Amino acid sequence: MKLNKIxxxxxxxxxxxxxxxxxxxxxxxxxxxxxxxxxxxxxSQEQENPNITKLKGQxxxxxxxxxxxxxxxxxxxGYDGSNASMVIGEEGVVIxxxxxxxxxxxxxxxxxxxxxxxxxxxxxxxxxxxxHTGGTSAFIGNSKDVQIIARAGFKDGxxxxxxxxxxxxxRNARQFGxxxxxKDIINRGVAPGITPTDRAGEGYIEPNITFKDSxxxxxxxxxxxxxxxxxxxxxxxxxxIPGLKTLFxxxxxxxxxxxxxxxxxxxxxxxxxxGESIQKMSTLPVEYLVPGHTRPLSGKxxxxxxxxxxxxxxxxxxRQTIDAMNKGYTLQQTVDSVRLADSLIDQPNLQEFYGSVxxxxxxxxxxxxxxxxxxxxxxxPLSSSQEAKxxxxxxxxxxxxxxxxxxxxxxGDYQWGLQLADALLQTDYQKPKVIExxxxxxxxxxxxxxxxxxRNYYLSYSYELEKNKxx
Numbered sequence: 225m226k227l228n229k230i231x232x233x234x235x236x237x238x239x240x241x242x243x244x245x246x247x248x249x250x251x252x253x254x255x256x257x258x259x260x261x262x263x264x265x266x267x268s269q270e271q272e273n274p275n276i277t278k279l280k281g282q283x284x285x286x287x288x289x290x291x292x293x294x295x296x297x298x299x300x301x302g303y304d305g306s307n308a309s310m311v312i313g314e315e316g317v318v319i320x321x322x323x324x325x326x327x328x329x330x331x332x333x334x335x336x337x338x339x340x341x342x343x344x345x346x347x348x349x350x351x352x353x354x355x356h357t358g359g360t361s362a363f364i365g366n367s368k369d370v371q372i373i374a375r376a377g378f379k380d381g382x383x384x385x386x387x388x389x390x391x392x393x394x395r396n397a398r399q400f401g402x403x404x405x406x407k408d409i410i411n412r413g414v415a416p417g418i419t420p421t422d423r424a425g426e427g428y429i430e431p432n433i434t435f436k437d438s439x440x441x442x443x444x445x446x447x448x449x450x451x452x453x454x455x456x457x458x459x460x461x462x463x464x465i466p467g468l469k470t471l472f473x474x475x476x477x478x479x480x481x482x483x484x485x486x487x488x489x490x491x492x493x494x495x496x497x498x499g500e501s502i503q504k505m506s507t508l509p510v511e512y513l514v515p516g517h518t519r520p521l522s523g524k525x526x527x528x529x530x531x532x533x534x535x536x537x538x539x540x541x542x543r544q545t546i547d548a549m550n551k552g553y554t555l556q557q558t559v560d561s562v563r564l565a566d567s568l569i570d571q572p573n574l575q576e577f578y579g580s581v582x583x584x585x586x587x588x589x590x591x592x593x594x595x596x597x598x599x600x601x602x603x604x605p606l607s608s609s610q611e612a613k614x615x616x617x618x619x620x621x622x623x624x625x626x627x628x629x630x631x632x633x634x635x636g637d638y639q640w641g642l643q644l645a646d647a648l649l650q651t652d653y654q655k656p657k658v659i660e661x662x663x664x665x666x667x668x669x670x671x672x673x674x675x676x677x678x679r680n681y682y683l684s685y686s687y688e689l690e691k692n693k694x695x
Contacts, residue, residue, distance in 0.1 A: 275674035279410050282577050282676075285479060285518040286416040290335050293512045296446075297470050298339060299520050304328040305415035306355045306517055308363075309472065310336045311465065313444025316345035320463055320472045321516065322360040327422025329359020336363075345444045346371040347429075350474025350516060351460040352379035354425050355415075361427035371443070374431035375452055375459045381491050388489070395488040401680030408683050413578030413676030414478045414517035453505075455498035456483065458491070462505055469509060471527075475516035476501055477534055480577040484541070484584030487677055492591045495584060499538035506531035530573050537568050541581060545588040555597040559585045576675050612650035622653035629661060638672075641665045656693070663690050 288302035300308045304323040311318040317340060323329045344364050349357055352374070364370040386392055397403055400412050409417035433439075439450040449464040455476035463472035476482075476498060484495050506528060513521040513530070521527050541562060548558040562585045568574055589597070596602065606614070619625050625648055632641030645662040649655065663686045670682035 273672050275672055276410070278575070279413075279577060279674050279676060279679070282413065282480075282575075283411045283416070285414075286411065290332075290339070291520060293470065293514070293520055293522060294468065296468055297512060297514070298336065299514050300332040300335065301519050302416060303332050303420075304355065304359075305412070305419040306353075306475075307514065307520075308332050308359070309514055310339070311444070311446065311468070311470075312340055312342065313345070313446040316343045316444040318443045318446070318448070319344055319347045319360075319363045320514070321350055321356040321474075322347060322358065322363060322427065324355040324358040325420035325422045325424045326359050326362055326427035328420040329362035329427055332359075333362045342444075343367065344370055346373060348448075348450065348461075348463055348472075349374040349378065349431065350463065350472060351375075351457040353457065353475065354428075355419075356474075356516065357428050358425035359427040360429040364429070371433050372429055372431045373433045373435075373439070373441075373450065375461050376434045376436045378431055378434060378459050380459065392489050398681045398684035399486065399488040399677045401676075401684055404680065404683055404687070410679070411676055412680070414480050451504070453497075453501035454494045455501050456493055458494065460501070462501070464505075464508055464510075469511040470514065471505060471508060471510040471512070472514045473502075473505060473516065477505075477513070477531065478515040478578070479518040479573045481574045481579040481581065482534070482538060482584075483579035483677075484538070485579075485587035487583065487681060492587060495538060495542045495588055499535050499542060502531055502535035502538065506535055533568055533571050534573060537564055537571075537574050540565065540568070541584050542588060545585050546592075549589060549592065552598060554599045555586065555589050558589055578676060580675055580678065608646075609650045612647040615647050616651070622648065622651060626654060626658070629658070633661060633665065633668075636668075638665050638668045642669070659689060659693055662686075 286302040289300075291299045291301055293299060296312045298310045298312075300310075300323075304325055306321060306323060308323050308329065309320040311320065317336070323332065344367065347360055347363060347370060349372070357379075360372070401409055401417065406418075411417045412419075435450065435452075437452050439448075441448050441450070446465060447467060449466065450461050451464070453460050453462045453474070453476055455474075457475070460474050460476055462474060462476065464470075482498065484493055484498070486493075509524065510527045510531075511522065511524050513527045515521075521530060541564070544562040545558055548561050553561060559582045562581065563569075564574065564581060605611070616622055616625050619628065625644055629641055629644045629648065632638070632644060642662065642665050645658050645665065648658045649662070666682045666686035666689070670679045670686070673679040673682065
């Protein structure tokens with residue numbers, strides 16, 4: 225009986241054990257399926273591209289704040305798209321740059337007045353872009369004696385006086401994402417994603433003092449040195465206050481690879497002079513650096529290193545481009561051959577949040593030789609529609625191209641997909657579907673893009689295309 229009980233107990237134990245093993249096996253299978261399915265869904269639908277994470281991190285540069293650099297210099301960051309600064313002297317204050325929106329400038333002016341009630345003696349414009357000049361009246365009030373200082377030729381040739389102003393305005397809106405829905409806005413690379421529009425530009429006051437090469441002047445009982453410094457614009461200057469060891473760079477320096485070419489469209493930005501301007505600044509014993517955008521820097525070695533690697537990067541891109549051109553490289557071959565050195569590519573102030581190396585290369589190339597890249601094939605190229613027809617015929621017809629377009633989407637080959645979509649859009653084949661795919665491709669590229677202007681342009685164009693069904 226004892227043996228039988230043991231046998232019955234053993235059988236019972238064995239059956240229970242089998243049941244437990246089956247349950248455990250099923251749980252493992254379910255768990256494995258969950259582990260296999262969930263991450264894939266997260267990767268394809270929810271996981272953020274590292275470039276977008278990096279771009280979001282750049283937004284910390286625009287947190288609104290009045291930053292005290294020292295007892296005499298205060299910088300307003302994040303209240304508008306650019307910085308405005310106050311320098312306090314014995315007899316009054318000097319304002320360097322004046323924001324774009326008058327409403328934003330009034331806010332900053334009030335905050336400056338809380339620091340000191342001394343009158344504004346002068347305003348210095350580092351260059352003529354509207355985001356540095358539009359709020360001047362907020363700072364000077366009704367005073368008629370304020371000196372407004374800028375370079376000779378101030379604002380000449382900027383967007384507002386261009387014969388192609390309408391298309392520049394449209395491209396400007398795309399580059400800065402001005403019409404994007406709030407959910408799509410991150411930042412503009414060197415500025416917040418949304419900037420104030422309250423009476424934009426209405427506070428602008430024309431300069432009453434200009435100079436050509438340099439100006440040494442006492443303002444509010446402080447000695448200022450103003451030097452011409454071609455770069456982002458041809459009316460750019462930098463401000464050096466030796467007694468305060470403080471440098472104002474205007475838009476020739478900010479914490480991003482420089483925008484050697486603006487995709488909204490602009491005059492040629494003299495890249496060689498830009499690099500040389502930064503080189504000149506780097507020779508000064510600067511302890512406090514105030515850029516036109518992003519937060520200021522403090523510390524002699526930090527400032528020097530930032531200026532030095534900035535100048536090195538700009539001049540390297542210039543020299544590499546010139547060398548490639550002199551070897552007879554075509555435009556695309558030149559673009560493909562130019563890159564930042566390994567010692568520069570990871571520098572925090574050279575990340576391509578705003579400017580892009582290939583854009584700069586293209587701008588230099590076209591500046592020196594114009595549209596013809598030296599390849600005789602490009603003297604009289606086929607029209608877009610003729611080229612598209614030949615490509616489609618070569619591929620075996622529109623259906624084949626559409627299949628390749630779908631494959632490009634599936635493979636994540638988004639740029640190739642865009643080019644295939646453009647070929648098909650030269651025909652009437654499945655046009656609504658092709659437009660729908662192009663919209664998706666533009667948004668897919670935007671979701672991978674660390675460069676804010678490129679991201680904003682992709683997204684802005686996608687919404688326009690979705691709305692108008694033709695661009």
